[in-house]
Each structure stands twice: as structure tokens, then as C-alpha cells.
Amino acid sequence: MxxxxxxxxxxxxxxxxxxxxxxxxxxxxxxxxxxxxxxxxxxxxxxHGYKRRNVAQRTDSLELVFHELEASWSMEVIEGVKDVATAAGLSVALTVSGDRHTPSSDWIDGVLRRRPVGIVLVFSDLARPHREKLRSRGVPFAIVDPAGDPAPDVPSVGSANWSGGLMATRHLIELGHRRIAAITGPEDMMCSLARIDGYRSAMNAANLPIDPSWIRFGDFHPTGGETNARELLAGPDRPTAIFAGSDLQALGVIAAATAAGLSVPRDLSVVGYDDIALARWLSPQLTTVHQPLRRMGEEAARLVLRLAEGETVDTLRMDLATHLVVRGSTAPLAG
Amino acid sequence: MxxxxxxxxxxxxxxxxxxxxxxxxxxxxxxxxxxxxxxxxxxxxxxHGYKRRNVAQRTDSLELVFHELEASWSMEVIEGVKDVATAAGLSVALTVSGDRHTPSSDWIDGVLRRRPVGIVLVFSDLARPHREKLRSRGVPFAIVDPAGDPAPDVPSVGSANWSGGLMATRHLIELGHRRIAAITGPEDMMCSLARIDGYRSAMNAANLPIDPSWIRFGDFHPTGGETNARELLAGPDRPTAIFAGSDLQALGVIAAATAAGLSVPRDLSVVGYDDIALARWLSPQLTTVHQPLRRMGEEAARLVLRLAEGETVDTLRMDLATHLVVRGSTAPLAG
Structure with a gap:
């Protein structure tokens, strides 16, 4: 390379x-x-493309960097990274820094002092000067990327967002729904756009019209689901199903439906995204797209360890499959 | 000391x-x-009571050790520790080791190599040889202890478990419930016993009889709530209210009630414990005892940093208050 x-x-x-x-x-x-x-x-x-050769003085830890810790979501990634690190006799150093796009610059100084075996980043990308600094110190890294599209030469593990959006929407269509709305994540995250494109393709393939007001950008948090669902459910021709874009947003959608006197799934079908550990413990149990967050953490950690061993890695980008888990929050269209 | x-x-x-x-x-x-x-x-x-004096070679990280990572619960503690560490310019190294009582012995060797500024442990206690090793290396530690009763000379931060159990039960009694069951955590954790004692005191103070089958030990996970609730709700004189001992167990209780055709809170009132971030996003929103997990993490980290600075700390044990948050999963006894 x-x-x-x-x-x-x-x-x-x-x-x-x-x-x-x-x-x-x-x-x-x-x-x-x-x-x-x-x-x-x-x-x-x-x-000079200088690269440190003597890496003997490194600490025995793998660094894991998040831009924010979101309980149900981050923990899955942490668990995956931890399992691989533990098996390799390494500890996991957790840091939180920057915004969702890239860590802040004081983080990189800390990394150079800490000298981890490698770094797993949960960001959409890593700024070029940071990459350059890590490269010259011989510190390998990989990006767990449920969010964006890093440069092609950056080692990263993502998942099939477009397929996820497609499967969620197709499931609702098969249940007889025609007025289907979608709330996705922030507009500046590629995964939001990919999921919405999957939704659009499923609707188009079934020749179903899409009212422009049915496509919404949220924040992947419960409030984003609640606010948008409240507006969606207020109109006269309200949707009968909502693809919520994340399990947390699905909780917000269900809260808004409940507040509007609607019962899920009788009056409104809801599909989440992620399949967090609690999804099957909600009442009704949540139908959702399983995103393999834990495996994404594992694969990213494995990639970093292989790079740390000096292995040549042919494929730097890996997308893991998503699949639909049908539970109780979706039902055939009544009437 | x-x-x-x-x-x-x-x-x-x-x-x-x-x-x-x-x-x-x-x-x-x-x-x-x-x-x-x-x-x-x-x-x-x-x-010789040897204690390392030169601590200049330490890395700039604070170590946080869990026996298990439970998404909704652990993350609150992580956030608290992280905030204090970040403000002090330290990173957080996360490790998972041992069982709920004490970390495993290979963990301690790793710590001695990593030489953190200090350690926050989420365990009920730390074995004496481990304590001795940390002391001789001048590595201060504090226990975040929602679980047990560490030795009095061990720095630790807990919360008011007994009061929590009392408040939860008193709330149900005030709503007119008389047949109130309680599912607590594992029998070998002091916090389980403290919460059950609080329940017992509230029942006794109101002159309400306790059927022995109403007191149950779970696992603090949804399954523990579900299994026990299924049995509790099967009998002819079923309880009209359940104190679930944790929010995750409350999810299991609600799932069991739903499966039995009972509606919460109309047919069954449920009180959780912890007040995890998602508690207010459930439908119905969960009435629960707020355990200040994040603040417990913060206080433990502060305690460690004070000890690391060589400060003399008078009070090594701190119990933070709990309080009841009334939401939608509890209602006056019908009829």
C-alpha cells in the first residue's frame, strides 16, 4: 500500500x-x-513515508474510539471488540472524542503517547493527517462504519444498509400496507441515505406512490422518532406503517402512536433497525432489521490485529449482511 | 491508613x-x-508495606473493570467515569474480568503492567491479595458498588437500596394495592437483600401480609422477570402489583403479563429499578426507582483521582440517594 x-x-x-x-x-x-x-x-x-519499525515498547491494549456512547448500540460494538482483544491477550482502552465524522485533534496526540497495538474507530472517516500520523508510528486502525463511506483505502467494516431498508419496506408491502412512511437518520450520514434508497426502491418496485412528506430525517434517537411520527400521524391520510430507521426511533414512534390513541400493530405497523438486545423484550416485541453490530466490532478488531501482525490484507472493506427479524410490531393491514 | x-x-x-x-x-x-x-x-x-514512590512512568489512563457489560446499565457507569477522566485529561481503559464478586487473578497482572493512574471496579469487593498488590504499586482504586458490601476500609460508592425497595412498595400501597409481589436480584448480592428488606418493611408498616411465594430471586435480566412473573400470575389469587427489582426484569414482567392477556397498568402495576435511559420511552412509560448509576461512576472516579493525588480521604464509603420516578406502568387498584 x-x-x-x-x-x-x-x-x-x-x-x-x-x-x-x-x-x-x-x-x-x-x-x-x-x-x-x-x-x-x-x-x-x-x-519520507517514515514508519516505525521497533514496536516492542507498545502497551498491550487495543484502543476503541467512539464519537458518542449510545447505550444499546455502542455496547454491542464494545462487546465484539472486547472478545477479540481478550482472546489476543489485550485490554480495550475506550475513548470518546470528536463528532460523528472524525475524532478531535487532541485525541491523536493521546494515541501517540499511549501507543496502542491498534485502533478501532466508530466514525465515518479519519482525517488524512491523522491517518498519516498513525501510519508513520506503525499503529494500524480500522473503522466500524455503520454510518458512512470512508475512503476506499481505509480499512473498514460496514453493513448492508440499502438491503436493510429494502427488506423492511418489502415486509410492510407484503403485509398489504400501501401508505408507508420512513424516518431515517441524519441527512449527512451515508447510512441514512442508503436505508432511504432501499425504502424507495421497494416502494417503486411495487408501484406504490411516495408522498414526499413520508420521507423524514431523524436523529436515530427516540425523540427523532417521536417528533416525526407525531406529524406523520396527525394528517387525514396518515400512513398505516412506519419504517423507523433505528430501534430507538421505533420506541419514539410507538410512544407517539400510543399518545395519539393508536395501538401497535393493530392501527400502525412499525419496523425498527439494529435489533438491539432489548428489541425482543418490548411489548409488542419489535420487528426490526438486524444489524450485526457485535460482529462488525469483532471483524474490525480482527482486521486491526492482522494489520498489527504485518499481514497483507487484500480486502480492506467488508460489508456484513443485515436481515429482517419479524416479531410483533407489524401486522397485516386491517380492513 | x-x-x-x-x-x-x-x-x-x-x-x-x-x-x-x-x-x-x-x-x-x-x-x-x-x-x-x-x-x-x-x-x-x-x-514491608512497600509502596512505590516514583509514579512518573504511569500511562495517562484510568482503568474501569466490569464483571459483565450490560448495555443499559454499564453504559451509565462508563459515561460517569469517562466524563471525570476526560476532564482530568485521562483516557478510560475498559476491561471485563472475573465474576460478580471479584476480578480474576490474571487481570491483576495486566494492571501491574499497564500501570493506570487508578482503577474503578464494578464489583462487590476486591480480594485482599489484589488490594495488597495495588497498594504496594501505589495504584489507587474505588469500587462502584450497586451490588454488595465491601470491607469498610475499601473506597466505594453505593446507593440507597433499602430505601429504593421501600419507596417502590410504598407507592404501590398508596395506589391501593395489597397483593404485591417482589422479584429481586440474585440471593448472593447484598443489594438484592436490601431491596427486598425495604419491600418487607413497607408491607409490614402497612400491616399487609406477605405470601412467601411473593418474594422471588431473579437475575436482574429480562428472563428472570419473565419466568418469575409467569409463575406469580398463574395462581388464583395473583398479585395486582409487582416490584420488579430492575428495569430489565420489569420488561420481562410486562412481557409475561402481556402473554397472559393482562394489560399494564390496568390489570397489573409494575415498578422497575435503575431508571435506565429507555425507561421513559417504553409504552407504558416505566415507573421506576432511579439509581444514580452515572453519578456513582463519577464519584468513584473522583475518589480515585483524589487518592492518586495523594489526598487524605476521610470518608471512604459513600451512598448516593435513590428516588422514585412515577410514570405510566403503575395505576390505582381497579375496583
Whole structure:
């Protein structure tokens, strides 16, 4: 993937006109070097494609980075990463940083100091300077990406979002529903768009018209489901089924339906997305698209460990399958 | 708390007849020393009350140890610990080990190698040899203890379990219920016993008889609630209200009631315990006892950081208050 060069750190230091000690500090993420000097020395490292060879001093931990911890959702990923790390005799260091797109810049300094065996990131992408820094320190990483579309040369594990949206909608159509609305996640996340496109394709394939007001962008949290469902259920020709885009949004949709005096699934069918551990314990049990979050965490951790061992990995991008789990929140259209 | 001695590691090594290098390896949790030698040298460290003075080489992470990760529950504690750690510029290293009483012995070796600033444990106690090892390495720890009763000299943060059980039951009595059952957690956890004692006191104070079959031990998971509720609801004089002992068990109780054709709260009132993030998003919204899990994590992390700074902490045990949150799963006794 990247050219291996034989230039030593001492040679790069000499070229940059600093001591080896200073160069070493920059390599190890120490903060007692002026920011402008650090930036300049980083450029030298990048230009030479410098890659740390001696990785013996690493701690025995795998780093897992989230932009936010969402209980039911994050825990599945944590469990998957933890299982693989534990089997390899590593601990898992958990950090939370940045926004949903990329971790913040002080995070990267911390990583360089901590020197983990590798990093699993739950983000849609990693900024190029961060990738460059990790590469030069020989710290491999992989992205668990239920959210977006990272660059093709970035190791990542995703899942079949488009198929998920298609299966959810097709299930509702097969139950006889025609007025089907969809609430997806934020508009700037590729997974939201993929799920909605799956919904659209299922509707189009069945020759069902889509009222523009039926397509909604939420936040993947219960409130997003509730707010949008309240509006959807207020109109005269209300939908008889809603694809909620996430299990948490499905909870919000059911809450809005209950508040409007509607019973699920008798008056409204609801399909979630994710299949969180509690989905089968809700009353009614939630029909939902199973997203293999735990396996995505496992595969990302395995990918990082393989890269850490110096293995050549042919396929850097992996999409795991999703499947529909039919439970009690969907029913044939009444009447 | 413990005698400070001035004996050096070199002196202890000389006394034990080993080199300083070997003694150092034991201190740092290295595994290339024979187990019998390690055990013998640990004894020397313990006898002298040796305590590491130079802590400069520590990594910048706070270790958080669980015996199991339960999504809705563990995440609250993680969030609390993370917030305090982040504010102090530390990352959180998450490990899972052992059973609900104490971490396994290989965990302690990992800790000695990782050298965290401090440790927050979600266990009912920490075995004395582990405590001794941590003390001699100068690694402070605190227990987040929703579960048991650690020794009084162990830093820990718990919550008012007895009051929680009392408040939940009193609420049901005030709604007119008389046949009230209680499903608590495992019998070997002190918090289970405390919550049941609170239930008993509320019943006794109201002069209500308790049928022995109404007191049940579950597992704090949905299945425990479901299995016990199915049995409770099968009899002729079924309870009209159930204190479910945890929100997850409450989900199981509601599932069993639904399966039995009973509607919550019309035919059965249900009170949970914990107030997990999803409790207000269930339909009906769950009436529950709020256990301040997040604040418990915060306080435990603060306690560890204070100990790490060498502060003298007067009160090693802290119990945070619980309170009842009345929502939609409880109603006045019909008829």
C-alpha cells in the first residue's frame, strides 16, 4: 500500500536540523515541543513515508474510539471488540472524542503517547493527517462504519444498509400496507441515505406512490422518532406503517402512536433497525432489521490485529449482511 | 491508613536474596519470573508495606473493570467515569474480568503492567491479595458498588437500596394495592437483600401480609422477570402489583403479563429499578426507582483521582440517594 523506505529517524532529524531527541518526542506525541516545530517535523516524517519499525515498547491494549456512547448500540460494538482483544491477550482502552465524522485533534496526540497495538474507530472517516500520523508510528486502525463511506483505502467494516431498508419496506408491502412512511437518520450520514434508497426502491418496485412528506430525517434517537411520527400521524391520510430507521426511533414512534390513541400493530405497523438486545423484550416485541453490530466490532478488531501482525490484507472493506427479524410490531393491514 | 516505610526496593531485594532487576520485574507485573518466586517476593513487598514512590512512568489512563457489560446499565457507569477522566485529561481503559464478586487473578497482572493512574471496579469487593498488590504499586482504586458490601476500609460508592425497595412498595400501597409481589436480584448480592428488606418493611408498616411465594430471586435480566412473573400470575389469587427489582426484569414482567392477556397498568402495576435511559420511552412509560448509576461512576472516579493525588480521604464509603420516578406502568387498584 505505502512505499517502505529505509531512511532512519536520525537521518530525518539531521535533515530537519533538530536533534534525534526532539524528533523522538514528536514521534511519541510528547507535548513539550512547540506546535509549529511539531507540524514542521510531521511534514518531514510524512514526506519520507517514515514508519516505525521497533514496536516492542507498545502497551498491550487495543484502543476503541467512539464519537458518542449510545447505550444499546455502542455496547454491542464494545462487546465484539472486547472478545477479540481478550482472546489476543489485550485490554480495550475506550475513548470518546470528536463528532460523528472524525475524532478531535487532541485525541491523536493521546494515541501517540499511549501507543496502542491498534485502533478501532466508530466514525465515518479519519482525517488524512491523522491517518498519516498513525501510519508513520506503525499503529494500524480500522473503522466500524455503520454510518458512512470512508475512503476506499481505509480499512473498514460496514453493513448492508440499502438491503436493510429494502427488506423492511418489502415486509410492510407484503403485509398489504400501501401508505408507508420512513424516518431515517441524519441527512449527512451515508447510512441514512442508503436505508432511504432501499425504502424507495421497494416502494417503486411495487408501484406504490411516495408522498414526499413520508420521507423524514431523524436523529436515530427516540425523540427523532417521536417528533416525526407525531406529524406523520396527525394528517387525514396518515400512513398505516412506519419504517423507523433505528430501534430507538421505533420506541419514539410507538410512544407517539400510543399518545395519539393508536395501538401497535393493530392501527400502525412499525419496523425498527439494529435489533438491539432489548428489541425482543418490548411489548409488542419489535420487528426490526438486524444489524450485526457485535460482529462488525469483532471483524474490525480482527482486521486491526492482522494489520498489527504485518499481514497483507487484500480486502480492506467488508460489508456484513443485515436481515429482517419479524416479531410483533407489524401486522397485516386491517380492513 | 497504612504505615509508610522508608525501605527501598533494593533493600527488599537484598533481603529476599534476588537482584533488584528481578524485584523490579515482579513490581511491574512481568511474567518472566517463576510463579513461586513471584509469590515469595510479593510476600516480602507486603510484609514491608512497600509502596512505590516514583509514579512518573504511569500511562495517562484510568482503568474501569466490569464483571459483565450490560448495555443499559454499564453504559451509565462508563459515561460517569469517562466524563471525570476526560476532564482530568485521562483516557478510560475498559476491561471485563472475573465474576460478580471479584476480578480474576490474571487481570491483576495486566494492571501491574499497564500501570493506570487508578482503577474503578464494578464489583462487590476486591480480594485482599489484589488490594495488597495495588497498594504496594501505589495504584489507587474505588469500587462502584450497586451490588454488595465491601470491607469498610475499601473506597466505594453505593446507593440507597433499602430505601429504593421501600419507596417502590410504598407507592404501590398508596395506589391501593395489597397483593404485591417482589422479584429481586440474585440471593448472593447484598443489594438484592436490601431491596427486598425495604419491600418487607413497607408491607409490614402497612400491616399487609406477605405470601412467601411473593418474594422471588431473579437475575436482574429480562428472563428472570419473565419466568418469575409467569409463575406469580398463574395462581388464583395473583398479585395486582409487582416490584420488579430492575428495569430489565420489569420488561420481562410486562412481557409475561402481556402473554397472559393482562394489560399494564390496568390489570397489573409494575415498578422497575435503575431508571435506565429507555425507561421513559417504553409504552407504558416505566415507573421506576432511579439509581444514580452515572453519578456513582463519577464519584468513584473522583475518589480515585483524589487518592492518586495523594489526598487524605476521610470518608471512604459513600451512598448516593435513590428516588422514585412515577410514570405510566403503575395505576390505582381497579375496583
Amino acid at each position: 505505502t512505499p517502505t523506505t529505509r531512511v532512519t529517524l536520525a537521518e530525518i532529524a539531521a535533515e530537519a536540523g533538530v536533534s534525534l531527541a526532539t524528533m523522538s518526542k514528536v514521534l511519541n506525541g510528547r507535548t513539550d515541543v512547540a506546535p509549529s516545530t511539531r507540524a514542521r517535523l510531521e511534514e518531514h516524517l510524512t514526506r | 497504612t504505615p509508610t516505610t522508608r525501605v527501598t526496593l533494593a533493600e527488599i531485594a537484598a533481603e529476599a536474596g534476588v537482584s533488584l532487576a528481578t524485584m523490579s520485574k515482579v513490581l511491574n507485573g512481568r511474567t518472566d519470573v517463576a510463579p513461586s518466586t513471584r509469590a515469595r517476593l510479593e510476600e516480602h513487598l507486603t510484609r
